[in-house]
Each structure stands twice: as structure tokens, then as C-alpha cells.
Amino acid sequence: MRVFSSGEEVTNKTALSRRVATCWNLEYSCLDDHITLCHPVEAPTGQKKHKLGAYHLTEAQWSLSIELHNLLKIFLTATLAFSRKEMPLVHESVELMEDIIQSLKVVRNSASSPKGMPISPVIHVAAHSGILVAEKYFRLWQM
Template sequence: MNNHQELHDTHTARSIRGKAVAHMAELVVVISKRDNRQALGIFPKVTGLARKVHDSGSVASVFNGLVDTAKAAGKIKTDKTTLDRRCPTRWNADFDCLYAHSIFKIAGDLVDELSDVLSLFDEMTLHFSQSETPLISDSIGALEDLLTSLRNVRDDDETSDVVRVAACAGVMVAEKYISLTDECEVYSIAIVMSPDKKLDWFRSRKWKDEDIERIKNLAIDRWEESYKAFSKASTAPATSEPSNGASTGERRNRWKVVPTKITTTPNGPDRIQAYLAEPPISTSSLAALGGPISYCFLQEESTPSLA
């Protein structure tokens, strides 16, 4: 990271922090000077102790003795044997460092709360750091869920004020990036076209009815414009075909009933309206079929335009 980027990040963090402090103050959630000093001192203290445990043999010996005694007394239950160092360039290093202090019970309630908040980020980054490439619908969904969780922290009266203000800052950042997805229709359409999500995904997250209707119309319009042609053959109007020899030049029997060949109508299954009318399948069922991509290949024969 160059100096200019570091200065930019520092300025941005301070700006968001100031906005979060002001916003929460309007809700009568104010950080006292004492709480502010305590919060700012958390990482210097926990990282300093972790560094001493790793760098000093005498400190490590004392620490290990205390851990063994606490385990024998049943005060702590963990397979960990030491504290995690904080590495600024490694994902979730802040959480790992705080979590170790939390499980060894050498930190206060504030560290425990902060560790719980950071665990929200830990779960998400662990999921997306797996070898499988996440789909857009998964990424947006995870960001939406993270935003909801941070709002829960911000609005929890039983949580310490300093953690609530920090969560408010996180909400502001998440809302900023989620709002940018409105500039590209792909993000919302990707969720609509996920067979385990569809429009129910938005309803379950308490989206406004008018926003859900807008997204529905957006998906339908895009399908009509770009994908409807693929189902032209399967959505042709019902037609009658002669079966009494007229097509072969034979004399036609004028009394014989000509059977009608039934084909898929414009309201058939290979229409996005029919797709949206069906409830989403379960996530476990989708996984059993190999995921969204495999599911689309399986549906290609019956619903080519939707697949």
C-alpha cells in the first residue's frame, strides 16, 4: 500500500467515523471520552500482549502456565495454545487477534462484543475465499445479510455505545456499495433468476413492494428483449395440421375431424412469467443438483430461453 492510498483510507475512515458519531448522537447514543479512550486502546493492548507472548520466552512460559491451569480448572475450553498476532495485510487478522483474547478470557466485555461483530465479517470472507468462484447472486446476498446484521448491532440497546457507533459506520459503508448496484441491472436480475431465490429473496428481506415490482418488471423486460427469441419455436400459437392426406395430395375427406396439434402457448413453462409464478426450490435441492449452473443445463431442453 502506497502512502497516498494510506492517507486516502485514513481520511475516509475518519470521515465515516465522524458521520456515524453524529448520526448516533441524534439517537441519544453518545460515546463518552472514557469509552472512546478504552476503545482506541484495545488493539494496542491485545497486539502488544500477543507480540510479547511470541517474542519473549519468559512471557510465553508464564502465559502457557496460566492457560494450563485455567484448562485444568475448567475455566476455559479450547484447543488453542497461544495468542494470534495481528497481521494488517491478512484477511480477518483483527478478528483472529481479538477472538483469541476472548476465548482465553483475558479481555473485557468490550473486546468480546467487538469480537462478535468482527465474526460477521469472518464468516463471509471465509466463504468467499474458498476455491469455488462465488456467483453474483451469492455476493450480493452476503453483502445484504451483512448489512442487516450490522443494523441489528447498531439498533441493539443492550450493546455498548461505542460498538453501536462502530456498527453504524459499517452500515454506512455497506449501504454506499449496495446503492451502486442500482447502476447495473445484472445484480438484481441475477438474484431473480436464481432458482432458490427469485422474488421471494427480496420479500424475505422486507423490501418495499414497489421496489420488488420494479425489479420484477426489469427482469421481464430484459427477458422479452434479449432471451424470448430462444423460445420462439416452443411458444408458437397452437396450430392445426391436416392428418387425412391433404398434405400428400390425396383426396380429403370433408367429414373427418382434423386433430389439432397442441404446442406450447405463449403462457407456457418457457416464459419468465411462468418461472416467476413458481415458488423457488430449496437451497439444499439446488446444491444436490450441482448448483445453479448445473440446474440451468438440466432445464435447457424443456425451457431453453429461461436456461
């Protein structure tokens, strides 16, 4: 089955990812699916007859979802590396952590996204919080 999603993209995905507390990175996967399948997701939630209006996202919520998706994407490479059977070596881990911190600093210090849209204050706060946590763990490696 081919589903037309956001824009003119075509995907074979027929179901949204479900959040499982024990799996890493599912927040990113769930957001990715919702953004990719925004038109099929919006179709039933936007119609009053289905009584799913509580699940219908506003434009502001979709915009924030895209910003959060972009922020979480920073962690994708590291999450995939650390969730594999073979753990990355220390020098690879340090490089991943440095990349995360640098990418979070770019988001925190940017006034707008690469597409020119302003970045929400909550995304700036989330990026700064991520920097604080990442630097805390990074310092533990240096002891």
C-alpha cells in the same frame, strides 16, 4: 497440550493469533483467541512481578472486546467466502451483503446484547458506520 480457557472450555490452542496486515479477518481471530484464552492471558499480565501490567485488560476492556468480537463476527462468513480461491457468484455476494447490512442494523438498533447487557455507544457507532460503508458498496452493484 490442553489449556483451560474462559469458563470451563478446553482448547488445544497454545498461541495467540498474530495480526498480519495482508490477511483478512485477523482482528476477529485475535479477539477470539484472547477471549477464549482469557485466563491464560490474564495470568502473567495480572502479576506485578512480570511487569506486564500495561497489557492487563480491565473488566470494561474485556467487556468491550467481547462486544467488538460479536460485531466483527457479522463479517466472518463474507470474509471467508471472499478469501477463498473460488470467488462467490454475484447472487451469493448480494445475499452476503444483505445479511451484513441486516445484522449491523440489528446491532445499531438494539439497546442490549442477546445476553441482556447494554451495548456500548462505540459499538452502536461502529455498526452504523459499517452500514454506511456496506450500503455504499451495495449501491455500486445496483448501477
